[in-house]
Amino acid sequence: MIASPSTAHASQLFNVMGRTYVVTGAASGLGLAIAEVLAANGGRLLLLDRDEKGLKDLASRLQASVASQAVDVADADALRQAVDAFISETGRIDGLFANAGISGGAGFGTDAGMTSGQLESQDGNHWRGILDINLLGVLNSLQAVVPTMKRQHSGSIVVTASITGIQAEPFVSYSYAAAKAAVIQLMRQSALELSPYGVRVNAIAPGFIKTGIAGGRLHDAQVDGALSRKIPMGRLGAANEVQGIALLLASDAGSYITGSTLTVDGGALLGPSPFIHTQYTDTAR
Numbered sequence: 254m255i256a257s258p259s260t261a262h263a264s265q266l267f268n269v270m271g272r273t274y275v276v277t278g279a280a281s282g283l284g285l286a287i288a289e290v291l292a293a294n295g296g297r298l299l300l301l302d303r304d305e306k307g308l309k310d311l312a313s314r315l316q317a318s319v320a321s322q323a324v325d326v327a328d329a330d331a332l333r334q335a336v337d338a339f340i341s342e343t344g345r346i347d348g349l350f351a352n353a354g355i356s357g358g359a360g361f362g363t364d365a366g367m368t369s370g371q372l373e374s375q376d377g378n379h380w381r382g383i384l385d386i387n388l389l390g391v392l393n394s395l396q397a398v399v400p401t402m403k404r405q406h407s408g409s410i411v412v413t414a415s416i417t418g419i420q421a422e423p424f425v426s427y428s429y430a431a432a433k434a435a436v437i438q439l440m441r442q443s444a445l446e447l448s449p450y451g452v453r454v455n456a457i458a459p460g461f462i463k464t465g466i467a468g469g470r471l472h473d474a475q476v477d478g479a480l481s482r483k484i485p486m487g488r489l490g491a492a493n494e495v496q497g498i499a500l501l502l503a504s505d506a507g508s509y510i511t512g513s514t515l516t517v518d519g520g521a522l523l524g525p526s527p528f529i530h531t532q533y534t535d536t537a538r
């Protein structure tokens with residue numbers, strides 16, 4: 254897409270009016286923020302989450318064309334049925350945000366005396382539970398939309414990865430970090446395959462964002478303080494800070510972006526800021 258002066262206007266470039274999107278994990282946090290920005294700009298949505306009440310609350314709050322269904326993304330058949338029903342009603346699907354995910358518990362470097370997050374304590378059953386949702390749940394979501402997108406020769410798929418899939422992070426579990434790294438490579442493989450079909454596939458890799466994840470642990474003042482000191486911008490993110498990138502990727506503004514992992518992390522992947530570190534050690538003394 255080459256922008257003409259009229260299409261270069263933000264209202265055209267980022268236009269999602271009347272377009273159809275599926276958002277998983279829509280009842281809380283990042284998925285809710287993504288649903289809000291798409292709805293606010295006229296998108297037609299299917300919201301999926303296993304939290305039925307949260308979904309109903311959101312759907313009734315959004316002033317938009319919204320369908321919602323309680324679905325576990327680990328259940329490939331239920332997910333496909335929900336997406337198929339949406340597509341048969343709308344006739345097409347313009348985008349998927351495969352966003353649902355859960356924490357894998359604490360890592361190995363955050364809680365004194367905590368051993369369950371260490372390598373020797375890794376448990377296969379726990380891993381299977383995390384991979385079922387955080388990796389296979391994403392695969393199931395992609396598989397539900399891809400046949401239609403291939404037929405249409407258009408579509409934008411966005412998976413929610415994490416900076417912990419790129420850089421080692423003692424605060425999160427092995428299973429979570431490994432699943433997110435796999436999600437990034439699943440995205441890249443799919444982007445390569447689907448590019449000739451005009452289907453774009455990208456990942457958003459958030460840093461630490463205050464949502465409901467891990468039982469809302471990031472809202473805890475001590476956790477917030479400890480993590481904020483590792484972030485060059487000196488603070489955790491808010492859920493609505495992914496809305497801009499979601500709109501970019503959902504719309505024609507992102508028409509030449511595929512196979513990319515876009516970080517939204519306050520600079521966390523840069524490493525700790527020397528200035529924040531100085532402040533920290535000063536206070537700690």
Ligand SMILES: NC(=O)c1ccc[n+]([C@@H]2O[C@H](COP(=O)([O-])OP(=O)(O)OC[C@H]3O[C@@H](n4cnc5c(N)ncnc54)[C@H](O)[C@@H]3O)[C@@H](O)[C@H]2O)c1
Nearest residue numbers: 278281282283302303325326353354415461462464465466
């Ligand atoms: N918050 C962060 O700091 C952060 C950082 C990096 C990546 N992420 C990722 O962002 C995504 C969204 O998480 P969030 O932070 O908004 O957390 P959240 O807990 O606020 O929201 C997650 C939503 O997903 C739903 N969900 C969980 N498992 C599901 C399943 N099996 N089927 C259907 N729905 C399911 C939950 O009910 C919830 O509504 C996740 O993939 C998470 O790993 C979050």
